[in-house]
Every structure is written in C-alpha cells, then in structure tokens.
Amino acid sequence: MAAKSGYTRPRPLAEDAAPPPPSAVLYVANCGPAVGVTDADVRAAFGAFGEVAGVQAADSSGARVIVRFHEPAAAEAAIAALHGRPCDRLAGRVLHIRYSVPVKPKAVPGGSLPVALAASELGIPGIYMVEEFVTAAEEQELLAAVDSRPWKSLAKRRVQHYGYEFLYETRNVDSKQFLGELPAFASMVLEKITSFPVVKKCTTRLVDQLTVNEYPCGVGLSPHIDTHSAFEEMIFSLSLAGPCIMEFRKYPRGSWRAPSMVNGVDEDISQEPECIRKAIFLPPRSMLLMSGEGRYAWHHYIPHHKIDDVGGRVIKRNSRRVSFTFRKETLLIGFCYLVP
C-alpha cells in the first residue's frame, strides 16, 4: 500500500470544535495490511459507493489508510454506511472513518520569518549593523591571525578568548583571571569600533574582552542574552568568512527560561512558547552592535541552518563563519554612551 498520501488523521476533536470539512478523502482506522486487509479489499469495500481514486497508508502502522474518492458524495455515502458498523465485504470488520485533512507542510526553519538586510528594517532599538566594516584583505589577515593561534574545541564550534576567559558554565567572565591586553591583530578593529557611527564618547576603554567563535557550516548558537551583570551595554560582533542569519526573540514576561547547559552546550529551547521574532542577515565583514533594548531585552540566536531564505534568495552557508565578539567586562568603572 503506497505511503505519502499527503493526507492524515484529523486532530482529536474538542467537543465544541468543528469537524474536518466534508471532502472526497477519508481517514479509515482499523483497516490495512497489519490487520489482514489488502489494498484490493479496501477498493472492493469502498468501491460500492463510488469510484475509488486511490488507497494509501495513512501512517506506518499498517492499520490506518487514506481512501480517496473522486466525488465527495461517494465519501459521504461510505461514512454513512460503514463508520462504526461491521463491514460485510471485510469479514465483519468495524471501521472507524472520518474525513481526512491534508498534511501541513513542514515549515522551513525560519522560513516564514522575513529577514532584514539592514538594522533599520529590523526595528529593534539598540541594534545597528554596518556592512563592509573591514575590507576583504583585513578579513584575511584577521582569519590568518586566529588560525595561527590555538583554538579551544566546544561540542559544535571552536573558540578563542582574549582579555578575560569566558566561562560557559556560568555565562560569565573570570574577572580575576586577566589574560592580558587584547591581541595586536585586533587593534585595527578596535580603532574602527571607536568610530562606530552611534558610539560617541567613552571614558574608559570601550571593550576589553574578545571571544572568537568559529562555526562550521550550518552550526548556530542557541538563544541567549549575554549575562547582564558580566558585560556592559555594548556588544560588537564582527562576521568573517561566512554569513549567518541572526534571529532576535523577545519573550512575553515570565515565559522564557534560560536554557540549561548540557556538556558545555546550550540546550536547544528554540521551540519555546510564543515570542516576537525578528531576523537580520549578517554578511561577512559586517559589524553588528547590540546595545540598549536589543542587548538587554532581546535574546539573540543563530539558527542551525545550512541554507537560509533571505528575501526569496537562497543563501547557502557553505563555509565556516568566524565571529569576533567584543565586550566590556563590568569590573572597570567608566561609561560610554550612544548617540540617539
């Protein structure tokens, strides 16, 4: 019996819910090869009510089938005659018959979510993105610099930490363990950061901690907010080598819980209850600034996709993505502010 009919069982009905609308397609339970009923038997039994267009397995149980008539009237007559009654043509077997419903197409992850190409389209206060923040030559230099240094392997990606070690277990920095100044290879980025369009004044150094993340093709990052108490307001993230989609999620008060850590990796809670979702495309060499509401009230998340739909254009993540995330540890006193 052929599978993949494109139809399935109607959901169990609440008492006051409307039943599936009448159609020419029936979902028939207690019927199929697992209970000794062949395709030909089904055709013979249902053919008495009209021409049968097809008989297919409803699922892998072997005991539920989809019967498609050409005419809805035939399906109606079959339900009236056979549902819940012994069927003579099937040796007295009692069938349970309902109208079937089409299988809902599986959503492409993030597929329905429009992806902004600019922060202004995203409309989250405090999120800014500058394209071509570094040149292609600078990008190559930065990649060569980190590739000549030791990576630390996590479950799905590799990281390097500078300034302060980031402790994934506590989502905090080890402020007692100063690893030293940010490396020389990062100074060109640091200079550019101080002239980032919205960053106006800074009484101390703007950033003092750098996490380099290397994501293999298709690997993302679970939804999180960088610990409020560990880092100051501005978090900069430079994308190199490959693009990604960054999704932002704002959860209604109280409905979000922090993902727990499993072997040093965030538990995937991407299927949590309703939230407002927005997404932006981060091309290689772009710099993202998360500040204010965008940094404190929205979780950021990189979906684990190999292919993304960006405004109808299919973007393949066929290379690694390396990000440089610059933050400021909260220990030192000083402040920077943003031009509104």
Ligand SMILES: O=C(O)CCC(=O)C(=O)O
């Ligand atoms: O890879 C990125 O751009 C973001 C990294 C990030 O959110 C983090 O390390 O906390």
Ligand SMILES: [Fe+2]
């Ligand atoms: Fe983050």
